[in-house]
Amino acid sequence: MAHNVDETTRFTSRETAQLQAEAATLRDLGWGNAISYSRKVFIPLTTMCRNTCGYCAFVKHPGQQGSGYLSPDEVLKIARNGERLGCKEALFSLGERPERRYPEARETLRRLGHATTIDYVIEACRLVLAHTSLIPHVNAGTLTEAEIAELREVSGSMGMMLETVSKRLMKPGMAHHACPDKSPVLRLRTIEAAGRLGVPFTTGILIGIGETFEERVESLVAIDRIHQRYGNVQEVIVQNFRAKADTAMAAWMEPSMRTCCARSPSPGWCSTRPSACRRLPTSTTASKITSPPASTTGVASLLSRSTTSTRSGRGRSCPNWPGARRRKATGWSSGLPSTRPS
Ligand code: SF4
Structure with a gap:
């Protein structure tokens, strides 16, 4: 017998019901029936990245429109706007270590007073903590244990x-x-x-x-x-x-x-x-x-x-x-x- 098909997901209604039941069982096992979420504002500290993922629409190479780093003022402006709209979390999302690939990235960091992107992330988190009620969450890609230890002091979580x-x-x-x-x-x-x-x-x-x-x-x-x-x-x-x-x-x-x-x-x-x-x-x-x-x-x-x-x-x-x-x-x-x- 043909099932009803959900045109959006191409799941049959029976499969959707099965999936929902399994998901609910897992949720209940772990946490009960509470669903939590975090209201967050994204802060794209830099759009440059040393990687070249085939699917990435975020990255901007030097010379492209939108390439570069946010200034400290821009970081605070985004964070305060998010705070005003009810956000609780400042999610720093950025490309990975562009200074290892681009002289332009090294030069911008130098002008900002930093040698590495991670150093600048730490400063940006400090700014957000000092001037807003938001809690930083850092998505900065691969990190060494020493970098994580430093970031831990200025953020609530990482990803x-x-x-x-x-x-x-x-x-x-x-x-x-x-x-x-x-x-x-x-x-x-x-x-x-x-x-x-x-x-x-x-x-x-x-x-x-x-x-x-x-x-x-x-x-x-x-x-x-x-x-x-x-x-x-x-x-x-x-x-x-x-x-x-x-x-x-x-x-x-x-x-x-x-x-x-x-x-x-x-x-x-x-x-x-x-x-x-x-x-x-x-x-x-x-x-x-x-x-x-x-x-x-x-x-x-x-x-x-x-x-x-x-x-x-x-x-x-x-x-x-x-x-x-x-x-x-x-x-x-x-x-x-x-x-x-x-
Ligand atoms: S690491 Fe992230 S930002 Fe960099 S190219 Fe890949 S998906 Fe884009």
Whole structure:
């Protein structure tokens, strides 16, 4: 019998109900039925970055409009505006260590009185703490333990998406090529160092950038291992890739909602069913799962579910898959082996 289909998510109503029930069970196990959130204002301290992620629409290279650092006055103006609108948190989001790549970044930092971007982040956090009621949260990418210790004094929490544990994605033609800070080992070390120092940490995975289904699960397991040991992971974001104009992956296939949420690969995403390959029309974040206390996390069960994985080779020969055309035209590679699990 055909199910009712939710046109927004392409979930059947029965699947949506199942997903909601499972999510509610996990939430209740960890926290009861309370849902919390933080009202935050974003402060993009610098739009420059030494990495070149294929999907990034945030980064601006020197010479591009919008490239550079916010001044201390601009930081305070954004923070005060957020405070006036009811925000409680100042979320510093920025590119990673642009001073290691661009003379322009070094020169701007020098004029601001700093040698590194992290030093400037520390000053900006101090400013916000001194002049507003907001609590800084720092998303500054990979950090050393010493840097985390310094930032801990001026912030309430920190974050950095793990994104993936797949080193494969750093190869030429792939999403994280020429991205020294996207080394999975560096990112895991950052989350671990935060754990050792007792810093509440937000992290997560990115779905649809060329990773396999198994690699998604391995990424979640890696986060879970750190949380089991240190108990510091406060939130795990499951974020879907969105194809943005003027990025290297502008024509890359976006994952379906079913792929983002599935416990096993989507049988509907198939090279013989191009109608299943329409793009997601809605939000950039598929779902957020607040980590329950360490004792109740259950990534192991997800891992066991992943063994049901099938390899459909979805979309590879689909004429409606823009990634296929793009790849042909530009040499941009999915980087996947000959089979392509969800
Ligand atoms: S690390 Fe990647 S995603 Fe983040 S700002 Fe730099 S280029 Fe963009």
